């Protein structure tokens with residue numbers, strides 16, 4: 444994606460900044476925070492931010508095209524209170540400090556109607572717990588869908604979640620002052636019904652499992668070169684390797700001509716999040732270092748650390764230094 448230098452200011456990469464995000468530094472001020480999940484072309488986010496200059500707005504979106512479209516809207520609007528994150532919102536919320544979000548909006552999430560795709564839905568019990576932990580006490584969550592089955596699914600999740608309550612009706616077909624989105628316009632033109640859910644944080648979750656680690660130093664293992672065998676790395680490729688909380692899979696091993704840099708293409712899936720990245724094995728002098736190939740490529744989680752450690756164990760050899768515990 445090509446961006447002009449002005450646009451870069453609107454984009455935040457939590458993987459580079461670490462957890463918990465320093466929101467005052469990101470926005471250059473302290474103010475109540477509103478978050479939109481999957482902001483699409485940014486109609487809603489930009490309009491909200493324009494209407495409330497005294498608030499900070501953060502958007503999570505997976506699509507680069509959506510980010511580009513939204514940045515041009517932000518520039519046209521001439522506003523400075525919006526930041527965008529290109530990341531799965533489930534991962535993104537782990538980076539936010541506890542009790543830091545006043546309001547979250549989720550408008551027309553992809554419904555994934557097929558049974559085998561349902562697990563791709565962002566909304567589930569675990570996400571509602573995470574969202575509650577990042578929301579201020581009494582903060583709000585707005586969920587909007589046109590999809591009958593997703594509505595039923597969401598209602599059931601909220602009924603079961605101890606962290607969220609509602610006032611009045613469980614859902615409504617109108618919500619005064621709720622702004623437009625591209626999908627809202629489309630569905631209304633097609634005569635579809637739109638369901639609005641408003642939830643209020645009732646209980647603060649305690650002891651939630653923090654998937655993303657607070658990283659001061661990148662995870663690594665340094666081995667003694669004597670006794671290691673790089674050929675063994677090939678044995679890691681293929682099968683799913685289960686660990687408590689997730690699965691690791693190594694897809695391929697790439698070696699440079701000199702044979703002193705080896706890359707392992709790795710996938711780690713845990714807590715509903717999948718990250719694909721490269722682990723680097725570097726042979727230098729009498730030492731071999733195993734670490735992430737590129738710093739900003741991946742959020743450091745329990746599973747990512749596990750994947751690095753497994754590579755080191757496969758190589759064999761004596762561990763000289765590591766910052767990865769058991």
Ligand SMILES: C[S@@+](CC[C@H](N)C(=O)[O-])C[C@H]1O[C@@H](n2cnc3c(N)ncnc32)[C@H](O)[C@@H]1O
Pocket residue numbers: 480481482483484503504505506509530531532533549550551552553565624625626627
């Ligand atoms: C159906 S569109 C709705 C867009 C917008 N909210 C609207 O109403 O016009 C769903 C959007 O959510 C984004 N999305 C899907 N899963 C996501 C996730 N896990 N985290 C962040 N964004 C996501 C998609 O890229 C897409 O732009």
